Amino acid sequence: MDRPVQKSTFLNLSLFQFLSFVRRGVFYTFMINYLFDLMQTVTLTTLLGTLDMVTSALGQNLLWGKISDRYNLRTKLIITGESIAAITYFFVFLIHKSLLDVQANFTAGLSIILGLSLLEFFWSMSDVGWAGLLTNITTNKTRGRIVGLLNFIASLGRMIGISFAGFLYNNGEGFRQGTIFYIVIAMLLSSATLMWITSKSEPSEAGTEKIVERNDVETGFARDNEEIYKWFLVSLVIVVIGAACINQVFLLFLKLKHGLNASDPEMSLILTAWTLSGMLTSLFSGWLADRIGRINTLLIGLILAILTPLFYGSAINVLAMTLIYALNGVAFWAIQTVGFAFAGDVIPQGKRGRLFSRYNTVMALGWGPAGLLIGGPLADVQINNFGVTPYTAYVNTFYASSIIVTLGTILFVAKIAKTKNRGD
Numbered sequence: 001m002d003r004p005v006q007k008s009t010f011l012n013l014s015l016f017q018f019l020s021f022v023r024r025g026v027f028y029t030f031m032i033n034y035l036f037d038l039m040q041t042v043t044l045t046t047l048l049g050t051l052d053m054v055t056s057a058l059g060q061n062l063l064w065g066k067i068s069d070r071y072n073l074r075t076k077l078i079i080t081g082e083s084i085a086a087i088t089y090f091f092v093f094l095i096h097k098s099l100l101d102v103q104a105n106f107t108a109g110l111s112i113i114l115g116l117s118l119l120e121f122f123w124s125m126s127d128v129g130w131a132g133l134l135t136n137i138t139t140n141k142t143r144g145r146i147v148g149l150l151n152f153i154a155s156l157g158r159m160i161g162i163s164f165a166g167f168l169y170n171n172g173e174g175f176r177q178g179t180i181f182y183i184v185i186a187m188l189l190s191s192a193t194l195m196w197i198t199s200k201s202e203p204s205e206a207g208t209e210k211i212v213e214r215n216d217v218e219t220g221f222a223r224d225n226e227e228i229y230k231w232f233l234v235s236l237v238i239v240v241i242g243a244a245c246i247n248q249v250f251l252l253f254l255k256l257k258h259g260l261n262a263s264d265p266e267m268s269l270i271l272t273a274w275t276l277s278g279m280l281t282s283l284f285s286g287w288l289a290d291r292i293g294r295i296n297t298l299l300i301g302l303i304l305a306i307l308t309p310l311f312y313g314s315a316i317n318v319l320a321m322t323l324i325y326a327l328n329g330v331a332f333w334a335i336q337t338v339g340f341a342f343a344g345d346v347i348p349q350g351k352r353g354r355l356f357s358r359y360n361t362v363m364a365l366g367w368g369p370a371g372l373l374i375g376g377p378l379a380d381v382q383i384n385n386f387g388v389t390p391y392t393a394y395v396n397t398f399y400a401s402s403i404i405v406t407l408g409t410i411l412f413v414a415k416i417a418k419t420k421n422r423g424d
Contacts, residue, residue, distance in 0.1 A: 025161020038109035051117035060357035068353025081126030148286020225346035242404025244366030245375035274329035301334030313395035
């Protein structure tokens with residue numbers, strides 16, 4: 001039988017998720033613009049997402065995942081991670097401000113990149129704890145719905161954070177004077193407090209383990225599904241790289257004078273449609289996955305991820321691009337929501353910290369490395385070495401994205417979808 005999530009626990013998790021994504025929207029929406037203003041180099045500013053991903057992956061896989069499993073820590077890791085982040089943000093601001101005062105702008109920008117990248121090694125313990133906690137308090141029958149609802153709340157929080165960021169940024173003064181830093185620190189401390197309250201109302205890991213083990217038996221799972229999980233991650237690596245490698249290229253494509261030539265408000269409309277469709281998909285895909293199965297729902301998302309980039313170049317106006325990109329938002333959030341639920345289904349209780357660390361690492365490939373290493377160079381080579389117009393080069397890059405995602409989907413079908421539906 002299902003173990004219901006306590007209302008107080010779900011409320012705390014919802015508030016934590018909301019605050020987390022408001023914070024991200026507030027801090028990161030204009031961070032790249034601010035770093036470029038300080039450093040005047042595009043390549044180095046993109047290192048922020050790439051270095052964050054690398055240090056996060058190292059922290060989760062080398063340390064926090066193992067600690068989480070060995071000592072059955074979930075909420076404590078979240079509390080510690082959020083608290084360390086609050087303290088580190090304060091010191092990063094002080095260092096960056098002192099460098100600005102002596103007009104060392106480039107070094108000030110670099111201090112933010114290096115400081116936040118170092119922080120991510122420790123902060124990633126919060127990601128490990130969150131994944132383990134969310135899996136512990138849900139069952140196979142309820143996980144899709146709960147994850148979907150929390151992702152909906154996350155999208156709502158991100159939109160609100162982005163809206164506030166537009167006012168707080170103020171041509172960089174929000175970062176220079178520390179306003180944005182202080183707001184983020186306050187939200188981090190609030191998040192840590194919420195998790196402390198949650199830890200007081202949640203049952204012990206041992207009690208949860210018994211419920212999860214029984215649930216595994218009821219759904220026909222063996223405890224060890226690591227072979228399935230391994231192939232799931234391999235296919236997901238290919239899919240994420242393929243889908244994320246065009247993120248930066250797509251933003252440039254929208255502005256091309258000989259292409260869509262979108263204005264700032266029109267560009268905002270297109271990007272907002274992606275977020276709104278993702279919010280609705282988070283709710284619907286979780287519910288759908290609990291009824292027609294994780295694999296079938298994932299395949300819907302994968303097919304859309306293959307098809308949508310093929311139509312970017314044929315969008316005749318802003319409305320058409322808005323609709324196409326909204327479908328891409330459906331694809332991403334279906335994969336994000338159901339992928340987490342599927343991982344939670346097949347990961348054994350005693351290995352959640354370590355194996356969810358790998359899942360988080362794979363999803364983090366979309367932070368920057370895919371575009372930096374694949375999408376950007378692929379477009380540049382066509383333009384600089386073969387004399388191709390930017391429009392054609394970008395469209396060809398979109399085609400390459402579809403091909404890469406197709407390869408990942410084929411692997412997913414061959415190694416997972418064709419096996420017995422042990423998770424659905």
